[in-house]
Amino acid sequence: MIEKIVVAAVVCWINFVMVDVLIGGLPEVPGVRGAKHIAHAIRNYGGNLNGGYMMGNIVCSPDASAGTLLASSCYYAFGSWEGGLLAATVVYFGNRICADPGYAGTTGTLTTTALIFIFSHFGFSPANFVAGMVLAIVTIQGLHHKYSSKILGSLARKMGTIEG
């Protein structure tokens, strides 16, 4: 049980960070004013500005992390991948309400649904992914903003999303 949750957490972490950085472009610019304020506060605290933009965007609108959690929860509630499809639509409208075009959130929801479908053939349940995603987002938003923003900033730089 514990090992499945840990594996699911690693899968969720890679999934949401990849989608947010590559498809959403979250570390590039703050989507809304709130994200900008969060990023500047994190920089003043000693963190990275671009990592801060991504963390601010995660807080201010449903991105791939929220999509991952909702896809897992809806997959669990429906008992099939159809829950993930419904979650994608809900996340898209949630994004639009939060002044976000919704590419990261919706794509993250669909990729998570596909991942849970694949992993369900290896004995993983959607509940493992719900717990795993909570652990994954705690490592970004809950432990240490300074270091997590630096990790996100350097990942975005290595993937070529931001320059410098």
Next chain:
Amino acid sequence: MMVWMEYLIGAEYLIGAVLSVVVGGLIGMRGFPESKRSFQPSALFPTPVICLGALVMIKMIVGINIYISVVVGVLTPLLIKSHLNKLCPVVE
């Protein structure tokens, strides 16, 4: 066997999603999104996503078959083109 049955059940969703993209292209929607920051709906995003979500909701209420998939696949891009930006206004 179970895996194949799941794919067969998904045929209605596949028809709806493909049809929504095709109809979206035919009614003059842009094929791909303009950029990562573009709010303008295109045939590939979010048309099939909303079509699939609508089909799941319809399945929960009355059930779906191929005919319902075709109707939803045709109506979704029309409604998205005419109403999405009024329902969710673009914030600059």
